Amino acid sequence: MQNNSLGKQIIRLRQKQQLSQAKLAERLFVSRQAISKWENGEAEPDLDKLVQLSQIFNVDLDYLVLNHPMHQASILTLSKIRKKYQQPILRDVSFSLHNHERVALLGSNGAGKTTLVNLIAGRIRPDSGTIQRNYQPQLEFSLMPQQNVLIGPMRVQEMIELEVSISQLKTVDVPELLKRANLWDQRNQVIGSLSGGQKRKLMFLLTVIKPAQLFIFDEPTVGMDLETIDRFWQHLDQITGATLVITHDFNQIDHYFDRVLLLREGVITADERVATIHAHNQNLDTWYRQHNQTPEVSYE
Numbered sequence: 001m002q003n004n005s006l007g008k009q010i011i012r013l014r015q016k017q018q019l020s021q022a023k024l025a026e027r028l029f030v031s032r033q034a035i036s037k038w039e040n041g042e043a044e045p046d047l048d049k050l051v052q053l054s055q056i057f058n059v060d061l062d063y064l065v066l067n068h069p070m071h072q073a074s075i076l077t078l079s080k081i082r083k084k085y086q087q088p089i090l091r092d093v094s095f096s097l098h099n100h101e102r103v104a105l106l107g108s109n110g111a112g113k114t115t116l117v118n119l120i121a122g123r124i125r126p127d128s129g130t131i132q133r134n135y136q137p138q139l140e141f142s143l144m145p146q147q148n149v150l151i152g153p154m155r156v157q158e159m160i161e162l163e164v165s166i167s168q169l170k171t172v173d174v175p176e177l178l179k180r181a182n183l184w185d186q187r188n189q190v191i192g193s194l195s196g197g198q199k200r201k202l203m204f205l206l207t208v209i210k211p212a213q214l215f216i217f218d219e220p221t222v223g224m225d226l227e228t229i230d231r232f233w234q235h236l237d238q239i240t241g242a243t244l245v246i247t248h249d250f251n252q253i254d255h256y257f258d259r260v261l262l263l264r265e266g267v268i269t270a271d272e273r274v275a276t277i278h279a280h281n282q283n284l285d286t287w288y289r290q291h292n293q294t295p296e297v298s299y300e
C-alpha cells in the first residue's frame, strides 16, 4: 500500500480533473476495472497508457510515475534566513516552494515553524537572508494563522460577507458556503460565542474563500473534531495553489503531501519527497520520529 505511489498519483490527478474512473477509462479505451486496479496498485499501466495518462493530466511522465517535481517555477524562495529573539531561532533556512506543490513543514514545539511562517507572511523581518516571493503578497497569498484572526462581536455570516466584500468576490454564494462548511446553524451566532473548533472552521473558510497562488496553514486542524478534520483534508485536496502546512496530524498527511520539510535546531535538516519515503516502506509518522531524533539518517 505504501509503495503504491503511482496509484495514488493517478487518483489525485484524476480527482483534480474531476474525472470519474469510468470517464478516464473511456478516454484511454480501457475498462473501468483496469483503472481501479492501477489505482489500487494491483496492476500497472503499459507505457503507451502512461504516456496517454500524462497527456490527459497535463503533467510530465516523470511526475506521474516517480512523483518527481515538474520543471515548475518556484513561487517562493528563502535563502539563508536567520532570525534571533533572546536566542537564535532560525540559523540558516533555505528552501523553495513550487507551483501547486503540497509541502508539510514539520518540527518539534518551539522549533521555529510559526516564526518561519510569519517571515514568509511579511509579519516580521529576518535578521539576514532573503525571501523571494513570486506572487502578489496582497492578492495571491492566504494564511490561516495558528491564532484565529476573527472579530468577536460579529456574526458568522457577517464576517464572511465582510471578507467577500473586501476581496471583491462577486460570484460567492455565502449561504451555500456556510452549508458546505457545516456552519449554517451558527450563521447568526456571534463569533465570540463559537466553540474553539467552530472558530477554526470559520477561520479555514475565510482562508480559502478567495483563490491564491500560495496558501499557508499553521496547525489548521487543532481543536477540530474528527469529522471536521476529514472534511478539512478533503477540502484542502481541491486547492490548486501551492500549500505549505504545519501539522502534527499524522493520520492524514501521508495521503496529502508531495514533500516534507523538517525544521530542527534552526535549519531544514530534511527535505524529502513523500513518494521516496513511501518507497522505503515508511510512513511520515515513522520517518518524522526517526529524523527528528537521530540526525544522521539518510537514504543515500
Ligand SMILES: Nc1ncnc2c1ncn2[C@@H]1O[C@H](COP(=O)(O)OP(=O)(O)OP(=O)(O)O)[C@@H](O)[C@H]1O
Pocket (backbone or CB within 6 Å): 085, 086, 089, 107, 108, 109, 110, 111, 112, 113, 114, 115, 116
Ligand atoms: N515575538 C517573540 N519574542 C520572543 N521569542 C519568540 C517570539 N516569537 C517566537 N519566539 C520564540 O521562538 C521559538 C520558536 O517559536 P515558534 O512559535 O516559531 O515555534 P513553533 O515551531 O511554531 O512551535 P509550536 O509547534 O509549539 O507552535 C520559541 O522558543 C518561542 O518562544
